[in-house]
Amino acid sequence: MSKKVIYLKSSEEAQIIKDNGIILGKAHAEVVKAIEPGVKTKDLDKIAEEFIKDNGGKPSFKNYNGFPATLCISVNEVVVHGIPSNRELKEGDIVSVDCGVFKNGYHADSAYTYMVGEVDPLTQKLLKDTKLSLFEGIHQVRPGNRIGDVSFAVQNFVEKIGYGVVRELVGHGVGRNLHEAPEVPNFGKRGNGPKLQAGMVIAIEPMITLGKRFVVQENDNWTIRTEDRSPAAHFEHTVLVTKSGFELLTTFEYIEEVLENKKLVII
Numbered sequence: 257m258s259k260k261v262i263y264l265k266s267s268e269e270a271q272i273i274k275d276n277g278i279i280l281g282k283a284h285a286e287v288v289k290a291i292e293p294g295v296k297t298k299d300l301d302k303i304a305e306e307f308i309k310d311n312g313g314k315p316s317f318k319n320y321n322g323f324p325a326t327l328c329i330s331v332n333e334v335v336v337h338g339i340p341s342n343r344e345l346k347e348g349d350i351v352s353v354d355c356g357v358f359k360n361g362y363h364a365d366s367a368y369t370y371m372v373g374e375v376d377p378l379t380q381k382l383l384k385d386t387k388l389s390l391f392e393g394i395h396q397v398r399p400g401n402r403i404g405d406v407s408f409a410v411q412n413f414v415e416k417i418g419y420g421v422v423r424e425l426v427g428h429g430v431g432r433n434l435h436e437a438p439e440v441p442n443f444g445k446r447g448n449g450p451k452l453q454a455g456m457v458i459a460i461e462p463m464i465t466l467g468k469r470f471v472v473q474e475n476d477n478w479t480i481r482t483e484d485r486s487p488a489a490h491f492e493h494t495v496l497v498t499k500s501g502f503e504l505l506t507t508f509e510y511i512e513e514v515l516e517n518k519k520l521v522i523i
């Protein structure tokens with residue numbers, strides 16, 4: 257675990273992140289409008305990049321450690337860090353879209369996994385449960401609780417159902433840097449890890465597999481997929497620790513408006 261300094265944010269800083277979270281939520285929604293069989297993942301990337309730039313922001317991921325795109329687009333067995341390409345989405349795919357917005361000195365980071373048309377029921381349930389596990393984690397966020405309480409809540413929820421929890425990648429603090437301390441694993445023990453304090457901003461992001469939890473990296477040095485090629489889902493919110501609990505700094509509201517219109521809401 258990282259022992260790096262955890263930066264507490266003022267209410268003004270948190271508000272900047274929340275404002276960026278609105279741009280981010282709307283960027284996601286623009287992408288969702290275009291998700292359908294036949295669309296190329298690089299075309300989705302272009303939509304997000306243009307939307308973020310039109311709103312005065314910068315894509316957080318583009319050029320981050322050399323990442324070449326605005327979105328991480330991860331299809332089916334790809335867990336995270338998929339690179340947008342000429343790949344066309346097809347009916348029955350699931351696609352995770354992860355995005356960050358940087359504006360006024362701060363980042364916001366969120367992810368959502370979508371169905372492309374009809375998806376088999378077990379995979380559909382994986383999406384629903386992964387999203388629920390995110391909120392299990394979020395509901396542990398309050399001053400005095402520890403990161404391990406968040407981690408345990410996610411792990412306990414999904415492992416009871418029989419899914420795998422990816423261990424190699426974790427959530428993180430968010431602020432002036434896209435990735436700050438503390439690490440926020442999706443597995444752990446209650447009462448362990450750094451104590452949550454008002455002003456901390458963390459990205460909670462369960463990465464959950466329908467099969468075994470093991471992952472491998474593709475030769476492009478980015479794409480992370482399940483070793484057994486079972487489908488994986490990923491949902492993420494940037495969350496502020498407040499004096500009384502938590503506040504979401506990112507939003508799924510705009511995404512879910514579009515999904516409702518498309519009759520593709522998973523819950």
Ligand code: MG
Pocket residue numbers: 354355356365366367461492
């Ligand atoms: Mg993210």
Ligand code: MG
Pocket residue numbers: 365427428459461492
């Ligand atoms: Mg993240």
